[in-house]
Structure formats: structure tokens, C-alpha cells
Amino acid sequence: MKTPELISTQEDRRFWLVALDRPGDWPADPWPALPAFSLLVVADHPGWPAEEIRAFVHRSLEHGARSICCWGDQSDEMEEVFDWDQVFREVLDDYGKRVPFAITTSHRGQTLLQAVWFFCHNSEPYEPRGQRWCDWLTVVIGRPELAAEVRELLADPRALYDRLPDD
DSSP states (O other): OOOOEEEEEETTEEEEEEEESSGGGSOSSOOTTOSSEEEEEEEOOTTSOHHHHHHHHHHHHHHTEEEEEEESTTHHHHHHHHHHHHHHHHHHOTTOOOOOOOEEEEOTTSOHHHHHHHHHHHOOOOOOTTOOOOEEEEEEESOHHHHHHHHHHHTOGGGHHHHSOOO
16 A cells, blocks of 8 residues: 655645545545545546545545635546535445535646645645644545645645746
8 A cells, every 4th residue: 555755844834645546546435634624635546437536535535624625627527526426425325424625626727736736735624622633645646646646736735836937
């Protein structure tokens, strides 16, 4: 099983990265170091079975994703799967169990730099009273060439402000 790599720490936030070959490589059991986290999914998913994507989304939410940013050509569709999974979880929970709500965003048409900047500086998960999230996890799926670029961007999240284009 691939495990997240700690890339950097900025103030009270830890930035992690893991590269997966396919959505189905997301582990069935959560990583103990990340009880709740913000999630950036860097992926295009043409040709991946819809059931594999739904399983990835469901596991992400079950493992503690509380704010989700999606980037790639299919990011709108990925965000929609996250949203619908939450709707069905709310509807199907007949036992009174409160399912935490996750905020989702899609960054289709933006550069990877813009999406990582948003994730690092604007992705704030819903925080129930008394809880504070400090982990930000980026998952690169099926695009190993982007993992090195993301690693470099996460190395110094404060420096991303200087790298954004003026527009």
C-alpha cells in the first residue's frame, strides 16, 4: 500500500502527497496519521470504470475528507460524484448517525498552480465545535508526471502567491 509522504509544514498545517495508479488503489482502511483532512484530487478519469471512481469517492469521505478540491479535465464530474455520494449517505443513514459534511470545488480550466494555491490557502473544511483540521492531502491519480510538480508546489505553499499570474 502506498502511504502519504509529508512534504511540508506551514504554521499549523501539514501538506501530504500520495500518487496512485488508479482510483481503486485508495486503501480500504484509513491512514492513521490523517483522521480528517482537506483533499485535492489531481486526476483525469476517462476510461476508469464509474464504480471504481465511486468507490474512491466513498472511501475518501469515509476516511475523513472534509474539504475536497478536484483538478483535471474531468474535475466537474469528479466533484459531482463527491456531492451525490454525500446526498445518498445523508438519505441512507437510518440510524441517526450524523455524517460530516464535506465542501467540494472543481478547478477545471485552471492551471495546476492555481488549483494547488486554492487548495493550500482557501480550502477550509467544515469544523465542528472543538475540532481543528491540520492535514491537507493531495492525491495524484494516474498522472505520475504531475506528482513531482505537485511535490514542488507543496514544498513552500506561501511562495505560491508570488507564482500566480496577475489577472
